Amino acid sequence: MPAKPTSPLLDEGNLRDWLRQQAVHFGFDGLRITDTKLGIASEHLQAWLAEGRHGRMEYMQRHADLRSDPQLLVPGTVRVICVSMNYLSLGIDFEREWQRIANPSQAVVSVYARGRDYHKVLRNRLQEFAKAIELHIGAFGYRVFTDSAPLMEVELARKAGLGWRGKHTLLLNRESGSTFFLGEILVDVPLPIDQEEESHCGTCTSCIKVCPTQAITAPYQLDARRCISYLTIENPEAIPVEFRRAIGNRVYGCDDCQLICPWNKFAKRTELPDFAERHGLGNASLLHLWSWTEKEFEQRHEGSAIRRIGYSRWRRNLAVAMGNAMVSEDLPEADKGLMRDVLLSALPDAGPLVAEHIEWALELAASSA
Template identity: 80%
Template sequence: MSLSANPPSLDRSNLREWLEVQAAALGFDDLRITDTHLGPASDRLNQWLAQGRHGHMEYMQRHADLRSNPELLVPGTVRVICVSLNYLPCDTNFDIEWQRLEDPTQAIVSMYARGRDYHKVLRNRMQEFAKLVEEKIGVFGYRVFTDSAPLMEVELARKAGLGWRGKHTLLLNRESGSTFFLGEILIDVPLPIDSEIEEHCGVCTSCIDVCPTQAITAPYQLDARRCISYLTIENPEAIPVEFRKAMGNRVYGCDDCQLICPWNKFAKRTEFPDFARRHDLGQATLLQLWSWTEAEFEHRHEGSAIRRIGYQCWRRNLAVAMGNALTSLEVNDIDQQAIRSVLGDALPQAHTLVAEHIEWALRA
């Protein structure tokens, strides 16, 4: 998409203040502006891809040139408006999250995915934001993104000053921790840009130490092929055997590096009803989620980010977690028998991918 010519001369300092007011009115927690120059980040991306650390995420390599240069993605872009939106529901309690992780019968779904699909929620608000800007300044060139295109959004947000890159590679903010979504509007208006902010991780390595699969191979270095979020969401194939035990009861994503991060003591809660948990995803047991038919999976995850992994990968992940429950001394005999029974009943008709994981689980 080619952007239009720049609008007439504007009082850009006043416009900037107006942008912040409008962003806040739409529920965004912060707004910052940066240019399109990614510098060394592009080289780091190419090195990461060359090492194969992206796993099955071929789309990252296929569009690496676009990721490295927003001006190639949307010709005419000179600035990127970066926004953040907190997603933790008001009733989120990190102590309870840890307790559920320690109970092998519980099904752990990453906190960000328990409500409505953030892509839709955030994109709609950003589109509304862009329309307000257009009403204010006249027609201008822009495109809206939220984790929906080959764009290095964390790096752009870091450059813009929304936060700093934590050692787990997520963006961190002193007021919000890391539990927020990011969105971008690529524009052809040369607004004043913001400064980067200082890092505040210090000598802390909590996120590295807690990672169940040692996916954070060094500070600021992530091997996606080892990451439970990748394994349960992006990976379309069998879960590698060497990581199945470490998955524990995590059936969609993993929050350990965020739960342990000291900065998330300040993680803000949101009033957005869209991000409230649905279908008891913050309380459900493995047996409860296993009982869902494919039709129930499709219906209950309508409007959810979880739906895109499909029913078979959902069952694959649950089967691994149930196998781990079968090896736990903390699971009582009744639950053990129930798990073995439902897995055994499902095996004869199971999809090939799921059957492999059921068989693994039953050998526990």
């Protein structure tokens, strides 16, 4: 084991190299360091919240002050170690993803959610990484996070130089496109800071044009209330009727703005088994997923980010997708009949949330018959 420096700043170059080597050792694909000053980003957050664009994500409003200053979240913090981890597995083909979106019989689950829950994967590795740093430099104050606390992760990662903000508001970089997760270690050690990355989106507006619900209202402006990822995951209530047709067959999240992005053509693949597809989610039909009982849903999504939405929201989303499928000219009549039958069969025992969406699906199908 390398000798501990008496101060991290005595040999900045060696320490920086060591940190990046260790990041790779623990499975991360990028590491950069920034300070805690968020500047105008905090004002943009407040304006976004004031406009109600966060929808029912009340937790963002409740902890807005903490999001604006990492030092309030973890007193004593002076630096943020930002890391990225690619999640695009070897079997993912973007052209095939577009074909599945166009096939009304298929159930489209966002690519990032087809494997293990990234929260657990990153958090465990971040904790191990932090312990390795402690062994190397001595005791220091730290806390690890990955989408688990009121922290402006994307903005911190942008400041640190892990990438630039795309017009869809996601972080982009040359090596991984936007197909990576973020994690942070807040530390009380004045580590050297990295430089920001310049934007490389140019005049491209593909992500804005492709959004099915026009959730990207302008470059770098997202209205979560219109976003399919919000509507199918974060939204606990009925999906607004005006967005149901646009959802198509997307039953958990939406990847359209990432699939269309030119930078994702160059995205590096991961060989980590954690993010490999489970339970055939990359090739599942609507009828197959609808056939799962609540117990099967819980068992098959154990250790998955999908499990947290619960069985009712899962069935809500599937009912909307089947309603859209039943009015598609591309779905065989036999499959339409099967969907109609399973929805009718489930209606008597469905709770209010699922029942509303089943009734909508059946009415939509009847109106187009």
